[in-house]
Amino acid sequence: MGVTIHREAHFNAAHRLFRAEWSDEKNAAVFGKCSNPNYHGHNYRLLVSISGEIDPETGFVMDMKQLKELIVKYVEDYLDHKNLNLDVCEFKELNPTLENIIVVIYNRLRPHIAVDKKLSIKLWETRHNSATYSE
Amino acid sequence: MGVTIHREAHFNAAHRLFRAEWSDEKNAAVFGKCSNPNYHGHNYRLLVSISGEIDPETGFVMDMKQLKELIVKYVEDYLDHKNLNLDVCEFKELNPTLENIIVVIYNRLRPHIAVDKKLSIKLWETRHNSATYSE
Amino acid sequence: MGVTIHREAHFNAAHRLFRAEWSDEKNAAVFGKCSNPNYHGHNYRLLVSISGEIDPETGFVMDMKQLKELIVKYVEDYLDHKNLNLDVCEFKELNPTLENIIVVIYNRLRPHIAVDKKLSIKLWETRHNSATYSE
């Protein structure tokens, strides 16, 4: 019987949305106040989901403590209290939208999750704006 | 890589559940205190989800500002601070249950969402009661 | 040592804000969309607080089960799934604003709370709008 476990985590970061090759006017038109050159920031709320069979010995799909440690090591330590545009190499040329941050988090976690498990990522930028990627 | 974005919104409305062709007794038996002829009301919490590919130029599945404006125009302005039974034409003959309100919201938003995107609607009537429709 | 206990409760009701002796224009100007003659509604969230000394025998300021029953009997059964303007006698001539609903709830609960205890009432009409009365 397949079950999905979910672990919530958080990180606080600054960012701005813009494309370097666009004019300031176009960036303002497309990204609005999110393109403020001095940055703004968010408390990001993250939900990492792992789907698979329940191990009959432990009763776990995956040990939640191990999942917590992976998220701390590969996501929180990497993104928390950072400027996504300046401090995180993946966003040197990639716009740090909700959608792209999810892709980066997925790519950082996927190698550390067993291949027979499915990985999903949900991320809230504010109470009202969120996004999800499911394998 | 397909991602889903989610936008939360709210509206406050009065309603009652009943069928005009049923007796008061039958309405009370089926709908309980929700059939109070003088109406009661709720703070409805809405989550609109759009699934599709990430636009490599903007990093967006869909511009969240545009989605917000569609929800304001076609849902919030239409339902907020209204009596669903009396003020909203779709419910003149349709019982304004959670399920039917979702169908009405879906039908109002669908024409304004690109055909290659999938649209889902989740609606909470209270903290404990909610419903979802997914394409 | 004085401690305050808090009990949360909920009721869902319809209402409209208006003064019968005012013109429709003045009601609309002062109360905006809250004066819709067909009513709108809310999920009200209530917090009742009782302050006093801890009883050394039970470890309670007041038995939370008794407080819960008082709230069910004098507030929830009286206001839940009602139209505040039409179904609740206190609001026949009193505008059912957050502030006035608090006064009504306070007056209904106060006789049932020991005189050596202090009673406070907090009420949320939406996530963003709330009010408090403290003795």
Added chain:
Amino acid sequence: MGVTIHREAHFNAAHRLFRAEWSDEKNAAVFGKCSNPNYHGHNYRLLVSISGEIDPETGFVMDMKQLKELIVKYVEDYLDHKNLNLDVCEFKELNPTLENIIVVIYNRLRPHIAVDKKLSIKLWETRHNSATYSE
């Protein structure tokens, strides 16, 4: 058009994670502080979801009042204020992990849900740890 309705419920219980045939050292290594022999506890938050067609007469996928009563009868009365290991027969030999508690809840509810409806169970053990089973 298929819609899913969701009903939230809660129960508060004590438990410990361990396997009787393992040494204390192995239990501590695998389950950490969750294996405290004197138990710890949680406020469990439960979401039961039922998917199906909307009944055109009532506007319901399923009567939420009936769903609430089933959850009270088969889940809350059975698990609330209990020690899962000592008081609940299903866990006499089954480790009461999030995943296994979901299986037990599913098995208790499934016979009472119509066969043409799909049943899903989501359970939070803390704000950060949850799990889901979907048919």
Added chain:
Amino acid sequence: MGVTIHREAHFNAAHRLFRAEWSDEKNAAVFGKCSNPNYHGHNYRLLVSISGEIDPETGFVMDMKQLKELIVKYVEDYLDHKNLNLDVCEFKELNPTLENIIVVIYNRLRPHIAVDKKLSIKLWETRHNSATYSE
């Protein structure tokens, strides 16, 4: 200008409410299902508040990192994943009600907070039941 800072924390524990010198019948009558001899449990949510003047050099009433460490050391490490009745010496003869747990937490933290600061403790046992002590 006096400001209050607030730090939220959590611990999960088992407990039962009872008085050893009372009969089982009296314990059941007064404490209801909370007196289950096999214990039940809760996710406790704690809010610690410190009031004082803002230090003009740091802009802090108190360093939130230091407050967090005090709470981890004196409250979370002491109460988390414990059976309050069996594992915590203060409750060997004291009923672990919300009110009494607050007194215990207050007494453990007070010696570590500067005497010119005021300390308040708020504790939630469930979403609906909480208590507060303010100096």
Added chain:
Amino acid sequence: MGVTIHREAHFNAAHRLFRAEWSDEKNAAVFGKCSNPNYHGHNYRLLVSISGEIDPETGFVMDMKQLKELIVKYVEDYLDHKNLNLDVCEFKELNPTLENIIVVIYNRLRPHIAVDKKLSIKLWETRHNSATYSE
């Protein structure tokens, strides 16, 4: 009878904590990762409270729509999607801690609130860290 009304609002901003006259080492020692020179950010949640008598004509302590507009004009438009250190003149030389942001918000709102009303400000930087100032 004096009642307090509360209005919630939000703004998202970048900031860093540091004192220009301190060395990088001292800033790092005192402010930790909050002193990242490239900034980080938060979703700030704000609660503005106004205490006074209920106007018998309207049933309001203060018109919540007017309070909302004051908060939009003097707080949200001024702080939302800004870098507090670079874009907000009050923080050119003042460390943008929770406590100091509250003082700035209070000073911006106070002139627009009637002198016979009391004003309180509560601000959350994260779910776990908040602060309050009450007149």
